[in-house]
Amino acid sequence: MSLVELREVKGETGAVSGGAMDRVVVRKKIDKRILIGAGAGAVLLLLLLFWLFAPRSGSQTVNPSRLTIAEARQGTFEDFLPLRARVAPLVTVYLDAVEGGRVEQLAVEDGTTVVKGQLLAILSNADLQLSTLARQTEVEQQLNNMRSQELALQQTRSANRREMNQVQNDLSKAQRLYDLQRPLAEKGFVSAKTFNDTKDDLQMQRSRLAILKGSIAEDETLQANQLGQLRASAASMNQSLSIARGSLSQLSLRAPVSGQLSGFSIQLGQSLQQGERLGQIDSAGRNKLEADVDEFYLGRVVVGQTASIEVGGKTYGLKVAKIYPQVRNGQFRIDLVFEGPEPAQMQRGQTMSTKLTLGDSSRAVLIPNGAFFNDTGGNWIFVVDGNSAERRPVQLGRRNNDFIEVLDGLKPGERVITSTYSGLVDKDHLSFDTDE
Incomplete structure (x- = not known):
């Protein structure tokens, strides 16, 4: 067992306590202004990060591998329109009963x-044959009646002529008798009564002739009008008879x-x-081409424009002969006729590739013709810049099957998206996600 020695220390009286070991620690407080400033900075930092990385309403991230990107370049624009045309007869006459x-x-x-x-x-048509025969009989009867009336008028004219000859003869006799008796009556060899009777007879014959001439003149006028009406009626009847007979010939x-x-x-x-x-009945040996054209070109296609087809390594020229302006299913139809010989290998109903020339070739900035045109109407396009693309208004002109003419908004060397803009028409900015 060990022994512990207890000794009293001088100067120290009383019991020993642990109070001397405890000290009061004074805590230092952070200024409230510093706290408020730090909080505001953190909020601003969060807002900045959200603005930088949050998706914009007019922006969308897309995979560039799903897009068709082409470059605008300077080149020669050939203003033509490719068409699929059908071979049809030049003239078609329909047969109807x-x-x-x-x-x-x-x-x-x-x-x-x-x-x-x-x-x-x-x-064969028994009803038509019977009605035609009845009509023919009726017309012939009317024609016979008119011929009888015309004959009666001719007889009246002949009677008037005979009466005229008789009156003129009687007047001549009365004139000769008067000329014979007048010198004798002056010498007293012919009685005054006899001479006066001769003179009165001469005057009567003259009046008779004048009256007859007036009557015949009136009759001639009436007969001429009546004969004209009868002949016109006869011609109409003959025409009606011809129509009736023609019905049978049909x-x-x-x-x-x-x-x-x-x-x-x-x-x-x-x-x-x-x-x-x-x-x-289709015309033999002569053909034409019928083609359907998109309504977009309705104002640019005119009669007389030239076109061409290539058959067997040889080019044949055509021209627009007729335009049908009615639009059906977004297309209108045109007829093309050959300006020279036709290909011998053509079969009616066959379809052929045709190139319709709309205008002269010219130098211009060109971009490939793509599906984007149907979505934008050619009013704007996405222009690629690095890993993004921005919407830009452009002015596009003529287009053919391969290229579109750029009038304003693009420069040679700039890259554009020419594929469909489905789902992107309301976007202003595209970001390319290269990690997909």
């Missing part, structure tokens, strides 16, 4: 080459022009209605 009837005889088959006036088919269907018959599918015994379409 002028009169209805039953098919009694077929003279040709579908696809046959016919000549003008050639018999195609014969129809039962014999004949080719109105020469060419190839197509769509002629009527059968023996078939009943056809008046005006029913029977087929068509």
